[in-house]
Amino acid sequence: MGKEQMLIDVCLLAGRMMAQAGAETYRVEDTMTRMAAASGFPNSQSFVTPTVVMFHLEAMSSTHFARVNERGTDLEKIALVNSISRRMAEGEINLDEAHKMLKKLDEKSLSFPAWLQVVAAALASGSFLLMFKGTWNDYLPAAFIGGAGFIILLIAHYFSKVKLFAEFFAAFVIGGLAVLSVRLGLGRDLDLIIIASVMPLVPGVLITNAIRDLMAGHFMAGVSKGAEAFLTAFAIGAGVAVVFSFFV
Incomplete structure (x- = not known):
């Protein structure tokens, strides 16, 4: 998988998780563009609605999207995804590490019993x-x-x-x-x-x-x-x- 495709997957995964957890639209879009900018693509575009997350990387000719099938309220997951994106923006973790952390977080259920x-x-x-x-x-x-x-x-x-x-x-x-x-x-x-x-x-x-x-x-x-x-x-x-x- 190339760097561009990996970045698209990471941004869509982060955006979908935040949208499903009940984050504000502007926060989801800001997180995705920050992660792209940290990987050397400052002019990426994102568009988020309550049911779909779309992302376009300047180096790619196509726009990718992820469907938001379920929505709830999970402020802890929003904070954790936001923390991963900030660490990536500050250079503490690379793209591959961010992808692994997000995949692991996506598989977890942080809801209270x-x-x-x-x-x-x-x-x-x-x-x-x-x-x-x-x-x-x-x-x-x-x-x-x-x-x-x-x-x-x-x-x-x-x-x-x-x-x-x-x-x-x-x-x-x-x-x-x-x-x-x-x-x-x-x-x-x-x-x-x-x-x-x-x-x-x-x-x-x-x-x-x-x-x-x-x-x-x-x-x-x-x-x-x-x-x-x-x-x-x-x-x-x-x-x-x-x-x-x-x-x-």
Whole structure:
């Protein structure tokens, strides 16, 4: 494999990994161009959308691309890829070493185990309830319902692979459990319990990245990410609304 093809593979791999981990569009493009510049190609071109990463090296006649099939949030992987690119730019590692490090990192799953994610969602839900000026009497119901909703989200996403359906079903379960807890006398403030319990489902990072991409001039990526965040928020609201329409 020639140097140019190796560089293209390295840049596309780094870009795809960062895009899949939820990095901002301008950060992905900057990382790819920095790595190319460090290898002696300062005029390379990159173009990134939420679903595809494209890269053109000035010495090549064709443009290469990599498909982004799955997207999530993994800030640790973003930081590690960014660190590899910076070390390459500073001359600490060469192109072959960067390729091996990226391949090894791509094979790793840095996500927290499912049980820990559920526990974190439960604690976050209870904490949000207190932040919204709820009472300690509703802390345990909110924590339990938030954790249960997150379990449903993981299960639904695993089987359906459709994010919007998973968010809708999780919000539906949260709304149903919240209504049930209030009717059984376990909780008091239905609205606060629901609001706190759905907070782990809210696409906060996606909304932030959409705004940052728009501010950086990446209008296509910013608008598409904003639309995805809007649809996710709509699915969450629709799930709760269905419960209210039948049981409240």
